[in-house]
Amino acid sequence: MSTNGNAARVVDAxxxxxxxxxxxxxxDGISEEFPSGQFTAIMGPSGSGKSTLLQTMAGLDQLTSGQAWLGDTEITGLSEKKLTRVRRDKVGFIFQAYNLVPTLTVEENITLPMDIARVKPDKEWIATVVDAVGMSDRLDHRPSELSGGQQQRAAVARALGSRPDIIFADEPTGALDSTTGAEMLGFMKRAVDEFGQTxxxxxxxPNSASYADRVLFLLDGKVADRMEGPTADTVLDRMKTLGD
Ligand SMILES: Nc1ncnc2c1ncn2[C@@H]1O[C@H](COP(=O)(O)OP(=O)(O)O)[C@@H](O)[C@H]1O
Ligand SMILES: [Mg+2]
Structure with missing residues (x-):
């Protein structure tokens, strides 16, 4: 965790x-802090730079200019080798394509990042996470034997399994029905409120964004607005006039 209290930060990105x-x-010049233990939603029209911001903050892609930190570590200009280590130690990912390995069981998928990193999985923590996403009785299943929602939950458990400082999620509930999506968001909120993750x-x-502590609105690669304590209604209202 960072001494200045930020799990991530970009300056003139x-x-x-x-x-x-x-x-x-x-x-187009984004400066923003992402405090530890906060849930931030990023919103904005298609093409406004949301995915690019996420990918560059997560060290999956490099900025053209500006600086990015994960905790205390500046990731701008790091070699791919060092970047891989920082990502491995600090970051969890949840993308719409869950990237579960089809030949591995749910349990093996969850511990895979730790196995690759040769880190001993914290069994108690993983059991907590698996239980929280309701996958305790599916650990021996392979992804093809799971529904879309269950695959997503396995991906969330994998992202949380190594207790990363920060979890980046790009439209994580996009492919889910609303009930499963709500469960997932509730779990991510718990990860922040109870487990102190970011x-x-x-x-x-807007409804998904209402689970967050704060919303960042992007427009044309810039921060157009910020909102604390969002509700679905206030977010929807703000979106209507974002380009005005
Ligand atoms: N690899 C790429 N090559 C060229 N243009 C890209 C690439 N990735 C994204 N873009 C462009 O950058 C802008 C922001 O994209 P993106 O971050 O994906 O937006 P969002 O996630 O908000 O829809 C868009 O205009 C998009 O077309
Ligand atoms: Mg996108």
């Missing part, structure tokens, strides 16, 4: 794709 007429400023989640859904 810019990401430019292409050149000349084809230039796209996916991130979550940064991209979503286009």
């Amino acid at each position: 810019r990401k430019i794709y292409g050149e000349g007429d084809a230039e796209v400023r996916a991130l 979550v940064v989640m991209v979503t286009h859904d």
Whole structure:
């Protein structure tokens, strides 16, 4: 965890794709802090830079200019080898494509990141996480034997399994029915409130955003607004006038 209390931070983050007429400023100078133990939702129209912000903060992609930290570690300009280590030690990911390994059981999928890192899984913690996502009786199943919602829950358990400082989620409930989605969001909120983890989640859904402590609204690669203590209604209202 970071001494300045931030799980992640970016300063004047810019990401430019292409050149000349084809230039796209996916991130156009974003400075933002993501305090430890907070749940932040990132919203904004399609193409506003949400996924790019998440990927560059998570060290999956490099900024064109500016700086990014995960905890105390500046990740800007780190070698791929060092970056891999930082990601492994600090970061959990939940993407819409769950990236479960089809030949492994749920349990093996959950411990895979720790096995790769040669870290001994904390069995008690993993049991807590697995129980919380309601997958205790599915540990021996393979992904093909699970529903979409169950695969998603396994992916959440995997993301939380190594107790990462920060979890990045890109539209994690996008493929789920509303009941399963609500369960998932409730669990991510618990991870923050009870386990002190930090979550940064991209979503286009005001109801999903209402689970967060704070919403960051992006527009054209810039922070257009911030909202504390969002409700579905206040988020929806703000979205209607975001481009005005
Ligand atoms: N690999 C890429 N190459 C070129 N342009 C990209 C690439 N990735 C994203 N972009 C562009 O950057 C902008 C922001 O994209 P993205 O971060 O995916 O937005 P969002 O997640 O908010 O929909 C968009 O205009 C998109 O087309
Ligand atoms: Mg996106």
